Amino acid sequence: ETGVTQSPTHLIKTRGQQVTLRCSSQSGHNTVSWYQQALGQGPQFIFQYYREEENGRGNFPPRFSGLQFPNYSSELNVNALELDDSALYLCASSLGRNQPQHFGDGTRLSIL
Amino acid sequence: AQSVTQLGSHVSVSEGALVLLRCNYSSSVPPYLFWYVQYPNQGLQLLLKYTTGATLVKGINGFEAEFKKSETSFHLTKPSAHMSDAAEYFCAVTLNSGYSTLTFGKGTMLLVSP
Numbered sequence: 395e396t397g398v399t400q401s402p403t404h405l406i407k408t409r410g411q412q413v414t415l416r417c418s419s420q421s422g423h424n425t426v427s428w429y430q431q432a433l434g435q436g437p438q439f440i441f442q443y444y445r446e447e448e449n450g451r452g453n454f455p456p457r458f459s460g461l462q463f464p465n466y467s468s469e470l471n472v473n474a475l476e477l478d479d480s481a482l483y484l485c486a487s488s489l490g491r492n493q494p495q496h497f498g499d500g501t502r503l504s505i506l
Numbered sequence: 507a508q509s510v511t512q513l514g515s516h517v518s519v520s521e522g523a524l525v526l527l528r529c530n531y532s533s534s535v536p537p538y539l540f541w542y543v544q545y546p547n548q549g550l551q552l553l554l555k556y557t558t559g560a561t562l563v564k565g566i567n568g569f570e571a572e573f574k575k576s577e578t579s580f581h582l583t584k585p586s587a588h589m590s591d592a593a594e595y596f597c598a599v600t601l602n603s604g605y606s607t608l609t610f611g612k613g614t615m616l617l618v619s620p
Binding site: 398427429434435436437438439442450452484486494495496497498499500 | 510540542547548549550551552555596598607608609610611612613
């Protein structure tokens with residue numbers, strides 16, 4: 395059984411640029427959640443997708459957006475990057491909206 | 507709204523000693539509670555979860571946690587620490603709502619010395 399995979403593993407961008415992070419959910423999982431983990435902090439919920447629809451959003455500005463595809467893989471897009479966007483971005487998938495979430499290893503994004 | 511407080515950003519134990527990581531939660535409705543472990547440069551791995559039923563929950567790697575509603579606590583314990591347990595541990599809470607957003611604590615780094 396293939397777990398949650400994220401790409402790329404590391405990324406360096408400059409302020410003002412745009413970035414797309416990708417996540418392949420675990421086989422059979424129809425729900426994907428994205429989290430931002432700043433250094434020394436716990437993960438913060440960004441949003442969740444369930445069957446291709448946004449199903450909840452945390453306290454993040456609209457420049458954070460996402461997509462879920464028919465195969466349940468997902469993308470996180472961030473526009474107009476700021477220095478504070480430097481963090482580990484974690485994707486988690488689950489069998490449903492109230493099922494335990496399984497995490498990928500994350501994408502570490504550094505903004506210069 | 508829900509929140510999680512983890513007491514102690516760092517906990518140090520000797521190999522073979524008891525591990526106790528503290529977690530208190532705030533929730534307006536009965537919560538679901540989780541403990542996750544994060545090793546360096548990796549994502550989070552689920553250790554154990556409490557949803558309903560038995561309040562003492564056993565997880566992987568010899569860890570267990572007890573849900574105490576009167577104390578709003580969900581402390582994580584392990585009788586005997588191994589060097590391989592050194593990692594960061596996160597307590598998280600979610601509500602039985604339409605979407606299962608997890609609210610995490612700030613984490614506790616467990617250090618194990620020989």
